[in-house]
Every structure is written in C-alpha cells, then in structure tokens.
Amino acid sequence: MPRYLAESAWLPEGWARDVVIDVDGTGAIAAVVPGGDAAGATRLAGPALPGIPNLHSHAFQRAMAGLTEVAGPAGDDFWSWRDLMYRFLDRLGPADVEAIAAQLHVELLKHGYTAIAEFHYLHNDRGGGAYESETTLSDAICAAAGASGIGLTLLPVAYRQGGFGGKPTSPAQRRFVLSPDGYARLVETLGHRHRRDPQIRIGIAPHSLRAIAPDDLDGLVTLAAKLDATAPIHIHVAEQTREVEDCIAWSGQRPVAWLLDHAPVDARWCLVHATHMDGDEIARLARSGAVAGLCPTTEANLGDGLFPLGPFRSAGGAIGIGSDSNVSTSPVEELRWLEYAQRLAARARNLAAPGPGTSTGVALLKAALAGGARACARPIGAIAPGLRADIVVLDPDHPVLVARSGDALIDGWIFSGNDTPVRDVMVGGHWVVREGHHVHEDQARADFTRRMRHLLAEA
Numbered sequence: 250m251p252r253y254l255a256e257s258a259w260l261p262e263g264w265a266r267d268v269v270i271d272v273d274g275t276g277a278i279a280a281v282v283p284g285g286d287a288a289g290a291t292r293l294a295g296p297a298l299p300g301i302p303n304l305h306s307h308a309f310q311r312a313m314a315g316l317t318e319v320a321g322p323a324g325d326d327f328w329s330w331r332d333l334m335y336r337f338l339d340r341l342g343p344a345d346v347e348a349i350a351a352q353l354h355v356e357l358l359k360h361g362y363t364a365i366a367e368f369h370y371l372h373n374d375r376g377g378g379a380y381e382s383e384t385t386l387s388d389a390i391c392a393a394a395g396a397s398g399i400g401l402t403l404l405p406v407a408y409r410q411g412g413f414g415g416k417p418t419s420p421a422q423r424r425f426v427l428s429p430d431g432y433a434r435l436v437e438t439l440g441h442r443h444r445r446d447p448q449i450r451i452g453i454a455p456h457s458l459r460a461i462a463p464d465d466l467d468g469l470v471t472l473a474a475k476l477d478a479t480a481p482i483h484i485h486v487a488e489q490t491r492e493v494e495d496c497i498a499w500s501g502q503r504p505v506a507w508l509l510d511h512a513p514v515d516a517r518w519c520l521v522h523a524t525h526m527d528g529d530e531i532a533r534l535a536r537s538g539a540v541a542g543l544c545p546t547t548e549a550n551l552g553d554g555l556f557p558l559g560p561f562r563s564a565g566g567a568i569g570i571g572s573d574s575n576v577s578t579s580p581v582e583e584l585r586w587l588e589y590a591q592r593l594a595a596r597a598r599n600l601a602a603p604g605p606g607t608s609t610g611v612a613l614l615k616a617a618l619a620g621g622a623r624a625c626a627r628p629i630g631a632i633a634p635g636l637r638a639d640i641v642v643l644d645p646d647h648p649v650l651v652a653r654s655g656d657a658l659i660d661g662w663i664f665s666g667n668d669t670p671v672r673d674v675m676v677g678g679h680w681v682v683r684e685g686h687h688v689h690e691d692q693a694r695a696d697f698t699r700r701m702r703h704l705l706a707e708a
Contacts, residue, residue, distance in 0.1 A: 251291070252290040253292075258281075259297070281632055281634055293642050295643045296643045302365075303364065304519055305521050312349045312704065313334065317330055332421070340704050343388075350367075355694075356578035362572075369390055384442075387405060394448070396693070400448050402625040409460060450626050452473070452626060458484075480517065481517055482517050483521060508520070516623060523541045543583075547574040569621035587613060588601050610660035610662070643672060645658075
C-alpha cells in the first residue's frame with residue numbers, strides 16, 4: 250500500500266501538519282492520519298490539496314480557441330458563435346476527437362483539474378449517419394481520458410429538436426441527433442462497459458429545454474434511474490436571454506422555473522449556466538440540491554451574462570466550475586473570474602468570503618470541490634478515507650507561494666497570476682504530472698499538432 254507524507258495538507262476540517270496518506274490498490278485513499286506513523290512514507294514535495302473537478306466540458310472546442318474572435322458583418326453573439334462552432338465540428342472524425350481531448354486533458358491536469366464531466370453531443374459521422382459502432386465517438390473520449398489519466402464522467406447528450414415547441418433540427422445539427430432507442434442503447438452500452446471502472450462514470454445529458462421535448466425529458470429521467478439510481482443528469486439552462494424569452498413564449502414560464510416544475514430536480518442534477526434567473530428561481534434551485542455549473546471564462550467569451558452568485562450562495566445553493574468551451578484550461582482562472590465579475594458588478598471586493606477574517610480563495614475552492622464532486626457523481630473532492638486519491642501538490646518555492654502557508658497558499662494560488670504553481674498531480678493513486686510535466690504530454694502534443702494541421706488545412 251503506497252504511503253505518502255505531506256508536511257501540510259488541506260483536509261475537510263482544514264489545514265493539518267505531517268499528514269500520512271495511505272492509498273489502496275484500487276486508487277482510493279485508505280487512511281489519512283495527521284501526525285501519523287511516517288515509516289516507509291514518500292515525502293511529498295509541497296502542500297497537498299484535493300484535485301479539482303471540472304463539471305462541464307466540450308472537449309473538441311479546445312481546438313477552436315482563438316478561431317472565433319474576428320468580428321462578423323452584423324454583430325456577434327452566442328448564436329453567431331454557435332454557427333461557427335457547427336461549421337468547425339463538421340470536420341471532426343474520431344481520431345480528431347481523441348487527439349483534441351487528450352491534449353485538453355493534459356492541460357487540465359497540469360493546472361490541477363483531476364476529473365472532468367464531458368458533455369458529449371457528437372454521436373454521428375460527418376454526414377449525419379451512424380458509425381459502425383454507435384459508441385465510436387464516445388469511445389474516443391474514453392480513450393483520451395485513459396491515456397491522460399484524468400477521471401471521467403461521460404455525459405452522452407440527447408438532442409432531439411431545433412428549438413422550443415418541436416422546431417425541426419437543422420442540417421448543422423445532424424451529428425447530434427439520435428432516436429430515443431438509439432440514445433438508450435448508447436447509454437446502456439457505455440454503462441455496462443464501464444460499470445467496474447472506478448475512473449469512468451456514465452450519466453445522462455438532455456442538451457437543453459430548447460433541444461428536448463417534455464416527453465423526451467421524462468424518458469431520459471427514467472433512463473437515468475434505470476442506468477443507476479445515482480446517475481448524474483446535466484442540462485444547459487437559461488444561458489442566454491433569448492433562450493429565456495423563447496421559453497416564456499412557448500410555455501409561459503422561465504426555463505429554470507419550468508424545469509423545476511416538470512422534472513424531479515434534486516442533488517443528481519447539474520444545471521449548467523443558469524445565468525438568467527429571477528428571485529423565485531434562485532431560491533427554488535438552491536433548495537433543490539442541484540448544482541449550478543458555472544463556467545466564467547466561457548460565459549464571458551460568449552457574452553452570456555453574470556450568474557447571481559451572491560443571492561444563490563446566500564440561499565444555500567451549490568456551485569461548481571467547468572471549462573466548457575475550453576478557452577481556458579485553468580481552474581484558477583475560472584475561480585478568479587467567478588469572483589472578479591461579481592466585483593466589477595458590485596464595485597466591491599472579497600464577495601465570496603463568508604465573513605470577516607475569512608479567505609475568499611478558500612470559500613471559492615471549497616464550493617468548487619463539493620459541487621464539482623456532486624456533479625461528477627464520483628467519490629472525489631477531498632483528501633479523506635474512501636475517496637479517490639486525487640491529489641494536487643503545489644510547489645512551495647514558486648514565486649506566488651513562497652513564504653506563505655495555510656489559507657494564504659490558496660489565496661496566492663488563485664489570485665496571483667497565471668504561472669501555475671502545480672508541481673505534481675495524482676489521479677486515482679497514479680502520478681500523472683511530475684515536476685510540472687505530464688507523463689504523456691509529448692505524445693499528446695504531437696498527435697494534437699498533426700490533427701490540427703490537417704483540420705485547419707481544410708478551412
């Protein structure tokens with residue numbers, strides 16, 4: 250049983266000294282003992298913290314980063330960006346999807362993410378037809394996660410209509426659409442295949458209320474229960490004001506209110522974005538136990554708007570962070586901009602801190618760990634017995650951390666720039682990053698470079 254000694258470690262109850270951490274053969278933490286017997290233990294090179302869950306990602310969009318920043322002829326918004334995204338994904342084959350995801354995972358791991366929930370809506374081939382194996386593109390994501398070592402919650406997306414009220418899908422959406430039976434087969438096949446793999450969890454993802462009819466949503470909730478009583482359910486909701494307006498025109502209700510009235514939303518659910526809520530929706534969503542999946546860098550990039558963080562947290566709401574379009578691969582940047590955007594709106598500071606003398610960085614990180622673990626539906630998010638051994642080791646001599654200890658380390662990590670102090674990263678008991686380098690980053694980068702040159706040559 251591998252044994253490690255952390256001179257300092259951030260445990261659920263706070264910072265502790267001389268912490269002995271035992272890891273069992275399944276990659277889970279067997280014991281955590283502050284001041285324990287360190288005989289035979291390998292000393293960690295710096296402070297140990299839990300790995301951070303990334304609760305929302307579209308991996309292929311990492312390859313688009315920077316390619317949509319040229320102004321169009323009639324103004325730009327989410328919907329014009331979406332058209333560009335559709336055109337880009339139309340070029341992708343299985344090898345492209347795998348190479349892009351593997352490169353993304355390497356970058357995420359090097360910044361301290363150790364788990365990812367992949368909101369995966371590419372199912373069909375470039376013509377909209379079925380691959381020989383219905384799991385081809387899902388398998389590409391799983392293969393990338395296996396090569397990189399990141400923990401994976403795979404969320405195959407159900408996409409059935411092009412807008413509220415049964416609007417037909419467009420030709421650009423042909424790669425997303427599966428029949429109810431085809432989607433059920435996909436999810437059940439993946440669930441059976443990976444049921445004994447502690448590094449992979451399968452869940453359900455209705456894309457959004459505009460892409461799923463009410464009857465379809467009922468069927469997906471039933472499918473989730475059949476798959477696993479605790480299977481995660483993720484959905485985009487209320488990301489854009491136009492979506493809110495269209496939902497009201499269709500149903501007479503705002504999206505979050507409609508969802509809470511028509512689906513059994515509880516702690517299994519992650520409502521991604523939930524940017525535009527009124528006061529009643531905020532209170533009800535907080536009470537439901539669902540996690541609000543916040544992706545500040547993508548929400549800023551797309552001009553979505555500001556999530557009502559203060560009222561939602563005051564109501565007891567759970568949050569987590571995701572990299573979404575992957576314009577950033579750093580959890581620090583997501584957490585920092587989650588706070589900074591609120592500061593800009595309120596013209597005040599330290600808004601996430603729960604009270605005088607408390608750390609803003611600690612409050613943000615605690616929330617992201619707890620909400621992210623719940624949304625990924627995996628035993629992660631803390632250094633504690635029974636959870637996966639997902640551990641980030643910081644470099645105590647890095648300029649943003651030198652001479653700091655305790656909560657000041659976390660504040661320094663989150664609020665002191667972009668040169669990451671992450672030194673070593675363990676996922677499921679295996680070291681995947683050592684001294685700032687991922688063990689397979691050279692191969693991942695070579696594969697990504699080759700695929701990108703091919704893809705952009707087609708442009």
